[in-house]
Amino acid sequence: MTWLLWLYPRGWRRRYGAEAARVTAELVHHGDLTRRRAALDLIAGAGLAWSRVLNRPGSVDLAVRNAAFTVVVPGLGGFWLPWWLATRSGPFAPVAWPAVPVIAAGLALYVWCVWNFAVVGRGTPGPWDAPSRFVAAGPYRWVRNPIYLAALLVVLGQAWLLQSLAVLAYAGAMAVGFHLFVTGYEERTLRRRFGPAYLEYRRTVSRWLVRPPVRGQAG
Amino acid sequence: VDVTSNSIRGSSDRSVLILTSLAGSPKHGYALIKDIQEFAGVTLGAGTLYGALAKLEEAGLVEALPEQDRRRPYQITPAGRDQLRERLSESARIAEVGLRRIQEALS
Numbered sequence: 347m348t349w350l351l352w353l354y355p356r357g358w359r360r361r362y363g364a365e366a367a368r369v370t371a372e373l374v375h376h377g378d379l380t381r382r383r384a385a386l387d388l389i390a391g392a393g394l395a396w397s398r399v400l401n402r403p404g405s406v407d408l409a410v411r412n413a414a415f416t417v418v419v420p421g422l423g424g425f426w427l428p429w430w431l432a433t434r435s436g437p438f439a440p441v442a443w444p445a446v447p448v449i450a451a452g453l454a455l456y457v458w459c460v461w462n463f464a465v466v467g468r469g470t471p472g473p474w475d476a477p478s479r480f481v482a483a484g485p486y487r488w489v490r491n492p493i494y495l496a497a498l499l500v501v502l503g504q505a506w507l508l509q510s511l512a513v514l515a516y517a518g519a520m521a522v523g524f525h526l527f528v529t530g531y532e533e534r535t536l537r538r539r540f541g542p543a544y545l546e547y548r549r550t551v552s553r554w555l556v557r558p559p560v561r562g563q564a565g
Numbered sequence: 566v567d568v569t570s571n572s573i574r575g576s577s578d579r580s581v582l583i584l585t586s587l588a589g590s591p592k593h594g595y596a597l598i599k600d601i602q603e604f605a606g607v608t609l610g611a612g613t614l615y616g617a618l619a620k621l622e623e624a625g626l627v628e629a630l631p632e633q634d635r636r637r638p639y640q641i642t643p644a645g646r647d648q649l650r651e652r653l654s655e656s657a658r659i660a661e662v663g664l665r666r667i668q669e670a671l672s
Binding site for chain 1: 593594595598599602608609610611612613614615616617618619620623635636637
C-alpha cells in the first residue's frame with residue numbers, strides 16, 4: 347500500500363513519507379483501520395498535500411505565466427511554424443501515423459520540464475522569467491537541456507507525420523540554434539548565477555546525451 | 566497572523582483535534598491517532614494526519630522533536646497553544662448559544 351505515497355509531492359514524501367508508511371502499517375496491524383480505509387485516507391491526504399503546494403501565494407500567476415510562455419514560444423516555434431512550412435505547398439495530409447507517439451512523447455517531456463520549472467523553481471522556461479532557484483530535478487537529472495530535446499522530438503515527429511523535408515530542415519536549423527544558444531548564452535548565465543552548484547551539475551549530467559542519474563545526486 | 570489563522574480554519578476539525586492532543590504532551594504519529602480516537606471517537610489515517618501536521622508545522626503551530634526509536638514526536642508551540650485556546654473559546658461560545666436556543670425552543 348505504500349506505493350500510494352508516490353501520489354504525494356516530493357517534499358512532503360521526503361519529510362513525512364517514512365512515518366506515514368509506518369503509522370499506516372501500525373493502524374492496519376492493530377485493526378484500527380481496514381486496509382481499504384487506510385488506502386482511501388492516503389489518497390485523501392495526497393489531495394490535501396497537493397492543494398497546499400498549488401495554493402501557495404502566486405501559484406495562479408505562475409500558471410498564467412507558464413501558459414503564456416507555452417502558447418507564444420513553443421506554440422509558435424514548435425507547432426505553428428512547422429505546420430505552416432508543411433502545408434504551404436498543399437493541404438494538410440498526414441501520412442505517417444506512427445509519428446503521433448513521438449510528438450506525444452515530446453509534449454509529455456515538455457510538460458514535465460515546465461512542471462519542474464514552476465513547482466521546484468517557481469519560474470518559467472523563458473530566459474526573461476527564469477526560476478531564481480537552480481532546478482536539477484525530474485528530467486534535468488538525466489540531461490541538462492531536456493526542454494530543447496522535447497521541442498526537437500515534437501518538430502521531428504511533425505516532419506515524419508507530414509513527410510515534409512522543409513520541416514526536417516527546420517528541425518536541423520532548430521538543433522543548431524539551440525546548441526549555439528545553450529553554449530553561447532545559457533551556460534554562461536547559469537555559471538554566473540549559480541556558480542559551484544552549476545559546475546558540479548555540469549560535471550555529472552551531460553548537455554545533450556540522456557543518461558540515467560547518478561544516485562544520491564542533488565535532485 | 567493571517568497565515569496561521571487561515572491554516573487552522575479550513576479543515577479545522579483535524580487541526581483542533583491534533584492541537585488538543587498535543588496540548589497534553591508531545592506525541593508521535595501513532596500515539597496521536599490513538600489519543601484522538603480515545604477522546605474524540607474519530608480514527609484519523611496516516612495520510613490525513615500527516616497532511617494536517619505538515620500544515621500545522623508550516624504555520625509554526627507544532628514542531629518536530631528529534632527522532633526517538635525511529636519515531637518522530639511532535640509538540641505544540643506557544644503560538645499553537647494560543648490558536649487552540651482562541652478556537653476552543655470560540656467553539657465554546659457557539660456551543661453555549663446553540664444549547665441555549667435548543668433549550669428555549671423546547672420550553
